[in-house]
Amino acid sequence: MTTEPGSASTSGAEPADGRGYDLVVLANRLPVDQATGPDGKRCWQRSPGGLVTALHPIMQSRAGAWAGWHGQPETAPAPFTHDGIHLHPIELSDDDVDAYYEGQSNATIWPLYHDAVEQPVFDRRWRQAYHSVNHRFAAAAARLAAPGALVWVHDYHLQLVPGMLRKLRPDLRIGFFLHIPFPPVELFCQLPMRDEIMRGLLGADLVGFQHPQATRNFTRLAAHLLGANHTGGVIKHEGGVTTAATFPISIDVAGQQQLAADPHVRARAGEIRRELGNPRTLVLGVDRLDYTKGIEHRLAAYGELLADGRLDPADTVMVQVAVPSRQRLDQYQALRERVERTVSHVNGRHAGIGRLCVHYLHQSYDRAELAALYLAADVMAVTPLRDGMNLVAKEYVATRTDGTGALVLSEFAGAAAELSQAWTVNPHNLEALKDALAEAAAAGADEQRRRMQPMRFHLRRHDVNRWASAFLGQLDRPARQMPA
Numbered sequence: 001m002t003t004e005p006g007s008a009s010t011s012g013a014e015p016a017d018g019r020g021y022d023l024v025v026l027a028n029r030l031p032v033d034q035a036t037g038p039d040g041k042r043c044w045q046r047s048p049g050g051l052v053t054a055l056h057p058i059m060q061s062r063a064g065a066w067a068g069w070h071g072q073p074e075t076a077p078a079p080f081t082h083d084g085i086h087l088h089p090i091e092l093s094d095d096d097v098d099a100y101y102e103g104q105s106n107a108t109i110w111p112l113y114h115d116a117v118e119q120p121v122f123d124r125r126w127r128q129a130y131h132s133v134n135h136r137f138a139a140a141a142a143r144l145a146a147p148g149a150l151v152w153v154h155d156y157h158l159q160l161v162p163g164m165l166r167k168l169r170p171d172l173r174i175g176f177f178l179h180i181p182f183p184p185v186e187l188f189c190q191l192p193m194r195d196e197i198m199r200g201l202l203g204a205d206l207v208g209f210q211h212p213q214a215t216r217n218f219t220r221l222a223a224h225l226l227g228a229n230h231t232g233g234v235i236k237h238e239g240g241v242t243t244a245a246t247f248p249i250s251i252d253v254a255g256q257q258q259l260a261a262d263p264h265v266r267a268r269a270g271e272i273r274r275e276l277g278n279p280r281t282l283v284l285g286v287d288r289l290d291y292t293k294g295i296e297h298r299l300a301a302y303g304e305l306l307a308d309g310r311l312d313p314a315d316t317v318m319v320q321v322a323v324p325s326r327q328r329l330d331q332y333q334a335l336r337e338r339v340e341r342t343v344s345h346v347n348g349r350h351a352g353i354g355r356l357c358v359h360y361l362h363q364s365y366d367r368a369e370l371a372a373l374y375l376a377a378d379v380m381a382v383t384p385l386r387d388g389m390n391l392v393a394k395e396y397v398a399t400r401t402d403g404t405g406a407l408v409l410s411e412f413a414g415a416a417a418e419l420s421q422a423w424t425v426n427p428h429n430l431e432a433l434k435d436a437l438a439e440a441a442a443a444g445a446d447e448q449r450r451r452m453q454p455m456r457f458h459l460r461r462h463d464v465n466r467w468a469s470a471f472l473g474q475l476d477r478p479a480r481q482m483p484a
């Protein structure tokens, strides 16, 4: 569904009684992008990406408000309603985008929280911008929230918001969920803003993480940096109580299964295989083009398997979908060049006329096309060096309704804690990665089903609705008044 920017639908943006919204979500981005509709007019379209995919169904079912940046460094449009969600754009200037978003969020915090797989960059101007944009979000939430409302703050861009909002509106129940890993003490302590970020997070009643290790890192840091007391995830600091707990995010499993059953999607899967020359083995990678995703490691392993003769280039094809991401940052431009060089190298060495070994697609796709790719793929390669969860791995498993398909999954993805029947692998170990890909490619249907069925069973019981209900249910409980 699309809505024109600044259109008449803005009337639904403020609650009729002026009291405020009972559920307010804050995230760096609104769940929509500006696009050009079929009639040539500018319109809003639901955006791709992990957080949006996860939260959209929940926001539709509860009449909530969502505040975030609309994606352009310009004057923010007026609040409006899209797809049943009230949206409140937060303005970011060019300088804010440079310093708060691309700088502090994506060049300092993102690499540091992902095991510093790329060198984090530190800049004091970025920290000032991060502080001031976080304050803008906190002030917006303070205006939008009804008395005693739940406010759910998302992700590493907004870690100061809970503490700021607590000061502005002590009546609110504030939750924070981190979608990416939370680093160990040794890494976190490199952050010049370390105390401020910990105090910001401890302003929340509930702080949620993807993985128990992240939760442990957080409680240890609260004690190490701020001398807070903690027992069983309940942290006491400066008169407040914060609960830290693990809530592994999931996907809309029923929606994914519906896509898998759609005759158009199934026909498209068959067409994809035919267009690729009906290979015996189709290996698929689907990622944002990000240095944490291990795309180069996967391509290197695949190239060596072809070179060693363990996979036959005549009947094996790899499709690597890489969604453009953070393209203005040097580290991402350098990654793109390296990935494209490796793809050319593998193709140059092993492809034939009219027969590529790697199809590299630097594009975004709609969910139906992605589902068709998942259905078409014999082996799904998910090999991040560090990943909070990785929804692609879950989407692949949910799509394989007949129980076939082989998932190769990095042990450094949060998803590995749940999808333990996958071919789990350390992507830094090239030989192990090659073995896992080769074994997955060789597995028969019985072996595939033996592994896939328990993962599918797990996912059906742990979908995104359960994730959100678990988080919001716990946030609704009055932990701040919990006894010692």
Ligand code: ADQ
Pocket: 048, 049, 050, 051, 053, 054, 179, 180, 249, 286, 287, 288, 321, 322, 323, 363, 364, 365, 366, 370, 387, 388, 389, 390, 391, 392, 393, 395
């Ligand atoms: P991401 O790093 O963006 O998310 P991921 O969890 O894999 O990573 O989510 C990507 C989403 O984008 C998936 O839903 C996928 O279908 C979609 N997508 C991928 N390629 C696409 C393409 N070419 N076109 C359109 N859509 C595409 C962050 C964290 C993760 C965490 C999520 C959710 O880094 O660890 O799992 O948030 O918490």
